[in-house]
Amino acid sequence: MKQFDVLIIGAGVVGNAIAREISKKNTVTVGVLEKEPDTAFGISGRNSGVLHAGFNNKPGSFMAKLCVQGSEGFEKEAAELKLPFKKTGKLITAGFEEDLARLQKLKEQGEANGVKELRIIGREELETLAGYDAGFGALWSGMTGIFDPFQYTIALAEAAAEQGTEYLFGRQVVEIAPKGKSQAAPSNAAGSGSFLVTAENHSTGEREQYRTEILINSAGLFADEICRMVGINDYKIHPCRGEYHILEKRQPWLLELPIYPIPNEKDGGLGVHLTPAIHGNILIGPSAEYLTAEQEREEYSTTRDVMVRLNEEGVALFPELNIGDCIHSFSGIRPKLASEAEGGYADFVIEESKRVPGFIQLVGIESPGMTASIPIARMVAQMTEEIRVRNKSCEAQWQGSESKSAQTGLLQAVSGEPGDEKMLCRCEGITERAVLEAYDRILYIGAIPTVKGLKNRTRVTMGNCQGSFCTINIIEVLEKKRNVDPLALLWNGFGSLMFEGRVKE
Amino acid sequence: MRIKKNVVVIGGGPAGMAAVISLKERGIEDIILLEKENRLGGVLSQCIHDGFGLIYYRKNYSGPEYSALYEQKIAEKEIPYLTEATVLSVRSLDAEAYRSLDAESYRSLVTVQTAEGTLEYEANAVIAATGCRERGRGLAGIPGTRPAGIYTAGTAQALINLQNFMPGRKALIVGSGDIGLIMARRITLEGGQVLCVVEKEDIPGGLKRNIIQCLEDFAIPLYTNTIVSNVYGKERVSGADISQIDAEGNVVAGSTRFYACDTLILSVGLIPEEDMVEDRHRGVFLCGNSLYVHDLVDDVTLEGEMVAGQVETFLMKLAAGQAPDETRFAYPGIETMRKKRAQLVKRKKDMARKKAETGAKTITCIMCPNSCEITYDLEGGMCGKGPEYVKNEILNPKRTLTSSVKVTGGAIPLVSVKTTNGIPKEKLMDAMKLIAELGATAPVVPGQILCKDFMEEGTDLVATKAVKRYSLDNTSEIE
Numbered sequence A: 001m002k003q004f005d006v007l008i009i010g011a012g013v014v015g016n017a018i019a020r021e022i023s024k025k026n027t028v029t030v031g032v033l034e035k036e037p038d039t040a041f042g043i044s045g046r047n048s049g050v051l052h053a054g055f056n057n058k059p060g061s062f063m064a065k066l067c068v069q070g071s072e073g074f075e076k077e078a079a080e081l082k083l084p085f086k087k088t089g090k091l092i093t094a095g096f097e098e099d100l101a102r103l104q105k106l107k108e109q110g111e112a113n114g115v116k117e118l119r120i121i122g123r124e125e126l127e128t129l130a131g132y133d134a135g136f137g138a139l140w141s142g143m144t145g146i147f148d149p150f151q152y153t154i155a156l157a158e159a160a161a162e163q164g165t166e167y168l169f170g171r172q173v174v175e176i177a178p179k180g181k182s183q184a185a186p187s188n189a190a191g192s193g194s195f196l197v198t199a200e201n202h203s204t205g206e207r208e209q210y211r212t213e214i215l216i217n218s219a220g221l222f223a224d225e226i227c228r229m230v231g232i233n234d235y236k237i238h239p240c241r242g243e244y245h246i247l248e249k250r251q252p253w254l255l256e257l258p259i260y261p262i263p264n265e266k267d268g269g270l271g272v273h274l275t276p277a278i279h280g281n282i283l284i285g286p287s288a289e290y291l292t293a294e295q296e297r298e299e300y301s302t303t304r305d306v307m308v309r310l311n312e313e314g315v316a317l318f319p320e321l322n323i324g325d326c327i328h329s330f331s332g333i334r335p336k337l338a339s340e341a342e343g344g345y346a347d348f349v350i351e352e353s354k355r356v357p358g359f360i361q362l363v364g365i366e367s368p369g370m371t372a373s374i375p376i377a378r379m380v381a382q383m384t385e386e387i388r389v390r391n392k393s394c395e396a397q398w399q400g401s402e403s404k405s406a407q408t409g410l411l412q413a414v415s416g417e418p419g420d421e422k423m424l425c426r427c428e429g430i431t432e433r434a435v436l437e438a439y440d441r442i443l444y445i446g447a448i449p450t451v452k453g454l455k456n457r458t459r460v461t462m463g464n465c466q467g468s469f470c471t472i473n474i475i476e477v478l479e480k481k482r483n484v485d486p487l488a489l490l491w492n493g494f495g496s497l498m499f500e501g502r503v504k505e
Numbered sequence B: 001m002r003i004k005k006n007v008v009v010i011g012g013g014p015a016g017m018a019a020v021i022s023l024k025e026r027g028i029e030d031i032i033l034l035e036k037e038n039r040l041g042g043v044l045s046q047c048i049h050d051g052f053g054l055i056y057y058r059k060n061y062s063g064p065e066y067s068a069l070y071e072q073k074i075a076e077k078e079i080p081y082l083t084e085a086t087v088l089s090v091r092s093l094d095a096e097a098y099r100s101l102d103a104e105s106y107r108s109l110v111t112v113q114t115a116e117g118t119l120e121y122e123a124n125a126v127i128a129a130t131g132c133r134e135r136g137r138g139l140a141g142i143p144g145t146r147p148a149g150i151y152t153a154g155t156a157q158a159l160i161n162l163q164n165f166m167p168g169r170k171a172l173i174v175g176s177g178d179i180g181l182i183m184a185r186r187i188t189l190e191g192g193q194v195l196c197v198v199e200k201e202d203i204p205g206g207l208k209r210n211i212i213q214c215l216e217d218f219a220i221p222l223y224t225n226t227i228v229s230n231v232y233g234k235e236r237v238s239g240a241d242i243s244q245i246d247a248e249g250n251v252v253a254g255s256t257r258f259y260a261c262d263t264l265i266l267s268v269g270l271i272p273e274e275d276m277v278e279d280r281h282r283g284v285f286l287c288g289n290s291l292y293v294h295d296l297v298d299d300v301t302l303e304g305e306m307v308a309g310q311v312e313t314f315l316m317k318l319a320a321g322q323a324p325d326e327t328r329f330a331y332p333g334i335e336t337m338r339k340k341r342a343q344l345v346k347r348k349k350d351m352a353r354k355k356a357e358t359g360a361k362t363i364t365c366i367m368c369p370n371s372c373e374i375t376y377d378l379e380g381g382m383c384g385k386g387p388e389y390v391k392n393e394i395l396n397p398k399r400t401l402t403s404s405v406k407v408t409g410g411a412i413p414l415v416s417v418k419t420t421n422g423i424p425k426e427k428l429m430d431a432m433k434l435i436a437e438l439g440a441t442a443p444v445v446p447g448q449i450l451c452k453d454f455m456e457e458g459t460d461l462v463a464t465k466a467v468k469r470y471s472l473d474n475t476s477e478i479e
Helices: A013-022 A062-080 A099-113 A123-130 A149-162 A220-229 A304-317 A373-394 A432-444 A451-458 A470-482 B014-025 B063-076 B095-100 B153-161 B178-189 B208-218 B297-319 B334-358 B386-395 B425-437
Strands: A002-009 A030-034 A090-094 A118-122 A137-141 A145-147 A166-169 A171-178 A195-201 A207-217 A238-247 A259-261 A273-276 A282-285 A326-336 A349-352 A359-363 A423-425 B002-010 B031-034 B050-052 B085-092 B108-114 B117-128 B132-134 B150-152 B170-174 B193-198 B226-232 B239-244 B257-260 B263-266 B270-272 B284-286 B362-364 B373-375 B402-408 B414-419 B439-441 B449-451 B461-463
Touching (some): A002 A013, A002 A195, A013 A149, A062 A099, A099 A137, A123 A137, A149 A166, A149 A432, A171 A220, A207 A220, A220 A326, A220 A359, A238 A304, A282 A304, A349 A373, A470 B153, B002 B014, B014 B117, B150 B153, B153 B263, B178 B263, B402 B425
Parallel strands (some): A090 A259, B002 B117
Antiparallel strands (some): A090 A137, A259 A273, A273 A282, B239 B257, B362 B373, B402 B414, B449 B461
8 A cells, every 4th residue: 555644636736736845845755646647637727827916806815815926926936847927917908987996996906915016007008908999998917927727737747746746647536534533533633644545546447545644635626525535524616617719829910918807796707808828829718607516527518608608708808809710619617615696706725624634625726726826835835744743743653665756857858769850730830759758748747648638738739720630640659659559549538539449450 | 951942842732743743844943842741642642532533534533543643743753852841931031021012022931840850941932732621620619528539520531541540430420521421431331320411501511422422322311500519428429419500500499409429520611721821922822722622633733733834934034034923822723613613503503493393303423523413314414424324323323432451561551442343332331341351461552453353243442552561670661
């Protein structure tokens, strides 16, 4: 049985940031369990890719505090992670004259949160900044920026892995038992909770067990279910789906910065907005629809009604928008702690459970969770340290029986074989070498190779052809240069086989 | 590395091959053909079905055979070409002149990515014969989940015909473009089930002859004014809803039906792909599908040859110190082609109306893309082949069968094949069973008989493509 000092559930952006933060101390063994084949497969890879400034959040909340911290420190972190980041600024536009007062309130809220570079601008300046007559006025936020959410989440995982974090992909947690204590009567406050975690391995179909001193619940959409496994029934996640359209890069006009309408206070999201992606595409979205109780948590479908509505709202924001240029539609899901009836707003829960010591719970980490991910990680690392100090004084601490992961070296560069510079994806300008390197990087963090994983790392299949040319090239190069069996290659999740056998056996 | 060339032709498909051969024939030297794949032929290599060259050559070639005509000429005329060479951009060499609009700017800088790195060509003229790409799911606006099992028709065609992968066993075809129709037949012949073809317009997109020989022959239903309104399945496609739409594009209430399937094949249109051409200065010429999408390769060939003529004039004027023609893009055949297409659509509609009005029974001749309606009295038809076809169609309908045979020891896993004559329509599936049991050993040459007296005496199954042998260490191709 594998033993860890700290075991994290969920390899999303927050789980990865926590793993990176804690594994900076090389005396701590850190593991991450993730049910999907790879990192950034859930909500971390399904959002606008915007670094928020923090004016949308209630003063005094975790959301406000951690978002502002994340926003201020991001440029430095991005440089360290070699992550392209563009501080574009952002406009929140007033579509009607009466919205101007709300803009002022938003600015004041932001200033109460400590957000810098906020300014109310008039119609003319708005037109200059937006490039078109976008409304009666706007709130200008200079701290806002854009980045690639896949790259960010993956870079955090790679940094964590490099520091010795052991990633265990395809492991879905099914049961958690505090060791040596009956589940019915959780430990008293002074005890050192040590957990026995049972996970189903989706690759082998077998159950595996892990032991850990500290367990961190960073399970995103499923955080409430993980809580229930340790006997905490306080939370219920209300999944709220947001659909997006992606427009092709070549447009007759240039969108340089995100443009949001002033938030509708009722729907619990930020409203359908236009965001330039860091790679040059334009996103329209997201919508906000609460999933029903009958729907699956991860119902990432797009729907005909919303797709039509996004087009309409996109055009309302920017009349010259050519909705015929939509090359892809997708959705993300916000793990909300408050239901639609409750107004959709609740602060992040980030704490060590009082009833289950050693169990750190992160529940309701929705927007601005990505911006706040590193400050959240620092907070959690601090809690972890305190628990370890406390536990040491209580009982002799066990030592991890297995030596620290051997993956301490740098990422192995793909050897420069002649022929690797061949262009594999013309739309996005990606060479065979880049795809092979991405493949190796997937293996490096212990993830299971999928086309989606290659896409998230390189942008292959994300261009105008949407994979109609390059899918074939990907298969060919993996088969030829990495001995991958295409019949076993996954498209995205487990079971997503791409082919139904050979044409001619 | 920067190399000077007289003319650079981008794209080794039918348009580019026709253009470069025509340039050579016109005595234009110092030319090069660039192709991004590891072989010439473009999309023709995967189009193993027949019907190519019916107009231009009055012969019925398969895609690989049609391609071979041009590959051979390129070899004979020793025209230099580079494979695995992807053009990243075409810009004006005199960028300043181009942008200022005061001075003339003719010459181009072509940046190319090869397996070994980047190189540049300085060219007096560039022909971009870069083809087109398929419209995908996003552009078609298909809602639902995003599981494995959704392919564009061209991708499915390459998977099945070049790579030996079966994309699925139970498919629904979205869109009635020609490739979609061809793939409906191809999947059916290879043992898959095609539930139906849905088309959102009120008339099918593909040629009439393909509706007949790809759908009607196999009793595959085609639903017009119909869309896919939802896709189901988490890992792999598990099904789709199809719904009728009214004239405004709204779903007709109560018309939605669920189909269980494992694959969606999208044939929802093609888009000219010329976005590597960044500067639109004189000296850059377009032809083939990079200009507009053609129904027939014959027209593409013709345009390739015509654009070579335009380049010849352009170069002569340059050499004589005269200003070249104003056209910054050559649209050699576009007007003719547009008219032709409009006529074809009009004829289709006229015939359908006439048929409905008079109630006259006709049979559509599928010998060529004209798709003439021939009456039972053997009247009608433009080329004279119609009556013979109709006689056969009534007495003993036959079809040329195209498929593939597995190759051992080859550089590619499959060789495309065809029957030398038509075989009885009702025996097509039996013939496929026989083909499944056949095998070939590399090298295979085009025309090589893989099964003599296949199905009936005097009709053979022959290879339509060359397959080279792979050496034992599996690293290099040998002849």
